Amino acid sequence: MKSPHTRIPEGGLLRMCITLLLFSVPGLAQVTFTAAPEDLQLYPRDAQNKALVVISGKLARKNYTRAILEVSEEKKLIRTLTADFSATDSVSFDFRQEITAQPAEYDFKVILQDKNEKKETVLTREGIVCGDFIILYGQSNIKALVGIDDMEKQTDTRLLRNYDTPDPGKPEAMKWYRAHQPYASVGVVGLHLQSLILARYGIPTCVLNGSVGGANLVSLINPDETHTRTDSYYGRLYSRVKKAGALGKVRAIIWRQGEAETCNWYRDIEDYPFHFEQLYGQISRDYKGYTRFYNIQTGILYCNQMEEAGQLREYMRSTRYRFDNIETTNMHALPLSDDVHYTLEGYKKAAEELLPLLGRDIYGGKDNAEVHPPDIQKILITPSRDTLILVFEEDQKMVYPEARTVNGFTWKMEDYFYVNTTTAYTDDIVVKGRADRNRVYLSLKWGINDGYVTYLPSYSAFNPPVQEAHLTNSRGLRAMSFYKIPVTDALQRPEIVSAKAITDNRTQLVFREKDTYILEKRAGEGQDFRVLATLSGADRYEDALASPLAGTLEYRVKRMSEKSESEYSPVARITGAPVLSEAPDTRGMVFPNPFGTEDVFIRTARKVEAITAIARDGREIPLTFSRTGTEEYAIGTQKLEAGPYILSVKTPGGYQVFKTVKL
Known part of the structure; x- marks a missing residue:
């Protein structure tokens, strides 16, 4: 036989979904397929946005002279491959066809032709796509079944996939489905996320949702390192991933869990870090190759009013810094349907906020400014001891909310900072707040020497829980809640003692002392400051402009150290005018x-x-x-x-x- 393609690379690009299929064609051909896709199968895309589909088999009889593979894209024939048989005892064929990750389904048809040119179809496979695998795991708020009927009606699932069994007790019945089947398997968050990825980036996806309502963290850990058991939640999910051909090919794992511990007792919260590290170690080993693990911080609940609930959310926030490859986000302030679960719109919003994170990490998204919720980096106390500075990531533009009244209750952001106290013992120490770029300034009623700050209550005083006051960034993402972050003395405020233009297109700034600084610049009031330079052991800086100074430039600096930083210096201004070294060109x-x-x-x-x-x-x-x-x-x-x-x-x-x- 003449093979139309070279051999598959070592290890294979794809799982051979059917390792042995026997088709008996009465009176004529008997074909054993050693590799072929299944209907609706998703093949994971590679770095070139492609996947290789292999269809191979052997014939028990030698009365055929040719095998033909017809490849269709969106029901249009795009390629025909042939393999001619020689007069040998071993009659076989081996077709290999690349498909592209795009909004398209591929169909494959294998036809045998005898010496009289009579043709017979021996294999038809339809609805094959190329794209990405995404895993969802945790408990009910990532299973997300509220509004699932409406979500399925709203979603075109033709290019979206799931791999599951209608009966968890029969793992051998697993097969490929469009994403709305089996009923409620993918869930609202997963289904909406799939639809958003396809619409924004044109990539089909398969979401494997292994979440279990009410499951605590311990029950979601793998009890069997041999992976031979499928009677555990972890084992069932692992079996699905493996049979779907997704091991080593998963692009993202999205995790939301913690309500079970929050609504139980404090020992579960104390043990949470140990068990999470155990689970994350298993996932890191078993699903090597995934792009990112997205950890969604639990919400503020009413169910069990424990101060330790804030401690649990703080641990979740900190996983971004404790482990490699973890990104964090939250679902704070999204609408609830009961005391724990969100509405359909809440779950859809969660998917919409996940999309830019996946876009940045997986799909080459360009609009990446502030796609992560603001996350506290340090808290400073000024030398006067009566102002706290909450410092978030450098690229955040913080927004401090105005007080507002909802259903007769006035929500003031100042009431939800806990300085050296707990949720149960508020003291109204914060009298005013404001935001400036990546910082939030809190004016205190009285001074403090040291201590800690918590943002957002550990539990809600309302049932169902509600929290209407939140710090956000300019994109509207709510800040990650934090718990008992220590207060550090701010460094001495720096000063720019001289700011001037030394040539037509060069300015010079002189600082009072040598130190480590971050220097920022903007073109006049009303504009945003942008980082110009990070300076070490410097007492001056010269800014080379691309053209002569026109209008006003403004500069400011802050001191930096490993654990602290300062307030910004007063703004220094340099004003110039357009310069022409020749007479004006009136024709310009x-x-x-x-x-x-x-x-x-x-x-x-x-x-x-x-x-x-x-x-x-x-x-x-x-x-x-x-x-x-x-x-x-x-x-x-x-x-x-x-x-x-x-x-x-x-x-x-x-x-x-x-x-x-x-x-």
Whole structure:
């Protein structure tokens, strides 16, 4: 036989879903298939966004001269492969066909042809897709069955997959399904997440949801390291993953669990770190190759009013720093349907907030600013001892909520910071809060020397639980709750003692002392500060501008150490004006102005050497350009976002500056 493709790579790209299939065609052919896909199977994509489908078999009789494989994409024939048989005792075929991870189903048909060119179909497989495996594990809030009937009605599952059995007692009955079957297997969060991934990134997925309502952490740990038992929750999930061909191919594991411990007793919470480390070790070994483990922090519950519940949520928050490959998020403030579970809209929102995290980590998402909920990094006390500074990640833009009244109750954020106290003993020490970039400032009624701060109550005073006041970032994601984070003395506030322009396109800043600083810059009030440089052992800095200083630049610094940092220095301002070292070119202009998606041109009598767009936040963006006429240049502005810009045009005699706006 002539093989149409080279052999499969060592170890195989895919699990052979059917290792031995015997098809008897009455009176004619008897074919033994040694590899073939199953209907609706999902093949995991590789780094090239492809997967290899193998269809091979042997014939018991030699009255056929050719095997034919027809490959269809979305019911349209895209390729035909043939294998001719020689007159030998061993008559076999081995077809290999790549498929692409895209919004498409593939069908395969194997046809045998005899010497009289009579054809007979001996295998048909339909609905094959290429994409990603995602595991959901935990208890009922990731099983997410509230509203499942409506969710299934809302979702087109043609390209979404599940691999399961209708009867957990019959693991041998596992097979491939579209994601709405078996009933309630995938759940609302999983089903909506699959739909979002397909819509945003065009990748089909298979979600394997092994979650169990009411399960505590201990019951979800694998009791059998040999993986021969399927009577445990972990064993059943592992068996599904293995039979689906997903071992080593899972892209993400999403975990939500902890209500069982919160609603039981404090010993379960004390033991939680030990058991979580045990479970995570098993998952890390058994599912090597997954991209990220997403740990969803439990909510604020009414069920068992223990202070230790805040301690449990703090441990969950900290797993991001304790273990490799863990990312954290939360479902705080999402609407509830009862005292523990969320509404359909709440579960859908959880999936929508997971999507940007998976997009950043797996799908090459570009919009990655603030996709993670704000997470506390340190808490500082100023030298006056009456102001706390909550420091979150550098890229967060914190939002402090105004007080608001809901159903006659006024929610004030100040009431949900616990300084050296617990949920049961509030003392109204926080009188006012405000946010500035990645920091939240809390003014205290009286000073403190040291201690700790907790954000959000350990339990809710309302049943069903409700918490309407939350710190958020500019994307609207609620901050991770934290518990008893120690207060550290802030470093001495720095000072910029000199700020001036030393040339047309260079400024100089001088600090009072040598130290480690983070220097930030913006182009005037109303804009965001952006990190310009991190300095070590420095007492000055020179900022080389891409073009002559036009307008006002503002700078500020903060001291940094391993465990602390300072308040920001007072803002230093440097004001300049557009500079031309030659007489103005009265023929210079930019058109059209303002502009949208059309081509943009500059007309100038001078030779252009470089063009830079200066955004209103101070960013300097080099632009491409090409000469289109004697005194005309076309500018590439595709990378510019909508907004006002200064175009700085460098020429042999100096600079020209134009104001323009992209619509």
